[in-house]
Amino acid sequence: MSVTDHTEQRAETKPPEPGTQTAAPERVVRRRPKNRRAQIAAEAATAFGAHGYHGVSMEDIAGRLGISSAALYRHYRSKYALFREELFRLAEVTVQAVTLPEDAATWTPRERLDHVIDAIIAKTIGNRSTTALVRWERRYLDDEDRQALDDKFAEAVRLLGAIVRELHPEFARDDVAVRSVAVFSVVSSIGDHHATLPTRLLTPLLAATCRALIDVELPAPEPTPAPPEPEPGSPFMHEVLLTKSVELFHERGYQNVSVEDIATAAELATASAVYRYYRSKSDLLAAAFRRAADIVSGAIGPMVTASATPADALSGLIDLYVDGSFAERALTYVYYAEFGNVAAEDRVTLHHIQQLVIAEWTKLLVQVRPELSDAEARILVHAGFALVVDLGRAFGDDGIAPRDRVTTLHRTTLFGHA
Template identity: 65%
Template sequence: MAGKIIGRRARPRGTKGKTTSNQADDAPSEAPARKVRRRPKNRRAQIAAESAAAFGAHGYHGVSMDDIARRLDISSTALYRHFPSKYSLFREELLRLSGLALTATELPPEAEDWSPRARLDHVLDAIISLTIANRPTVALVRWERRYLEPADFDELNAQFTAAIAALRTLISEVRPELDRRDLAIRAVSIFAVVSSIGDHHATVPAKTLSALLTATSWTLIDADLSRPGSTPKAGKQRHQPFKHDLLLRKAVELFHERGYPNVSVEDIATAADLSAASAVYRYYRSKSDLLVAAFRRAADRVSGAIAPAIAAADTPDEALATLIGLYVVGSFEERALTFVYYAEFSHVDHADQVTLRHLQQLIIAEWAKLVVAARPELSMGEARILVHAAFSLVVDLGRAFTDDGICPPDKVIQLLETILLG
């Protein structure tokens, strides 16, 4: 008997298989339908876009796969189904940006009937539009491409080299009298000026920004850079005690070469010929303290020149010309420091970031005031964007042309004067 009722639900006696009203009342109500989360058809693109935004905000080393998964409200397992690693996401974004840069220099078939200036204007518009649309991440290519693996690094550089070559050819059609070197300098300068908007948060309306970048690009193309220039001598540096200065210089060189996250205190000690890492702590409290000291040195070099330049000048143009000369010479003398100042800011401790950012803003504001005084048709917002562009240009030219015989400081000074003074 027991075997016959296994698997059957027992009924109370006297029901004869019928359901009583009490039973009906006590029966559980129908469970709510389970909400099914459908996987978006464009999940891979969504992941790529969200990870790019994260890299743009925090840098490659400041983001983990778990961070990206949380931003998307998905599990890490779901994330790994689409991308095998954080590096693959990083690689995809950088190569996407270099591909866009190359695409921007392509002309439509009907461009054969256009004038040289119309063809160049079309490409400038494409470069500027794509850069504005991708402003949150364009800085990744400039400062973090060194974290790409060699084959990917070569692919990215090949695409940007091809884009610069295409732009150089278009400029040569407008300025056929320029030599190959001068054409290359102007092409690199245009990409540097346009992409500089990724380094800061200064804003003006999109149409105003586009018009400003277009006008500045054409100013660089049309400028006469043949006049002989003078290069001012940099002011004497206030050196710290020998070991402080040596440690800081070696640390900056390593940060520039490998990236801050990939340098240890032991590496710095070895580079400075110290017996052990513990010896570094006699001069600096931590690796982060070394980075902050580097930032302060770079900022002090620029801020310290402002008041004397203004006091010695008769006009805003003269003061600005003096500051431009000192900035270019100082940046070329300490190229690694200038690069680190831009590339490693996200690795500074938050409290120090606040202080350093405030100092940066003061420097930009003082330069922008001089720009507006010299060019009253510009707003302060536009002037700030041009100052950022000028600072950024020095870094990019210093990296692109390591031989000063190709792009000497006096040529860079003239380019900055062209950007800021018009």
């Protein structure tokens, strides 16, 4: 096998026998795999999903495939082209999943919804690495491409919403939108982690959760109260830098923010002034993440001690998590999107804290729902965290998904009911 984009087959030759004619040498046959472009796209999706868009080069992808960079560029003119194609491929797959077949006209509304939910789950399981890529890396698309991609996924949400409305014609438009986004969030959350469960168990678990999210009674939407005004006086520069850096990471993406940008946002004269407080841009990210992780982990012990039952403890933790997410929307999103950009030594510590949080929530959930295995409960815990982030990202503070509704949907994800 050569390192170029083809295989070679060579005939073994021997010296001619005396008195015989010399045969013409056998031609070298070069064949390119017919599915090479699909192989490249699949390998790139895995690499991007594991290391992020900026963490992967064309040379990395070529090396994973055992071909030369020149061979790779024959199929894709740039890393961006590869990245873009993969995201739009998943968008098209998602739209197809919520598009009913022709014979669905004779189905009941519940049968139509069940079919679409199963299709969403199957397509997501089959594209798990790309699902994570779309969720957290699509902001690195050009503005025009990002808008086109968002329009595609909005179309999928609308198609799902139309099926939900057939089943529940009493739902208001905003109710349908919230539930539709919740379904996509819970299913696509499997791209955020490495917890595994056999497909034969994962599919019914996610499907039952999606049906519960669609059927649960939601409180009437009310505006979320405005956050309290900050205390008078100048905050410490450490705090200013943390706040401004997280805002910039949320808006532009970590890789697109410089220390100079952070200094300007914090109204510091020079970029070097940032280094009096933090050693690096990565250090800022780690400090913000460590604070968030400590708050979430530190709440578990006191809540369990103060609660009469595991259900009360888990419900109280859900309240605290949703409240914290509403208070720090940007940080909650950045924690998911930029975790891979933290320095390796800090990432180990943060990952350990994260695993402890997941383990404690999982233990409580199994106590509340003993029919669940640890693996199933862990999937639902991850789904609940993702749901809160996605609803905040989709609806912000427009009143469609206020705190009490998000809390209800989070409880439904874990408990199977509100």
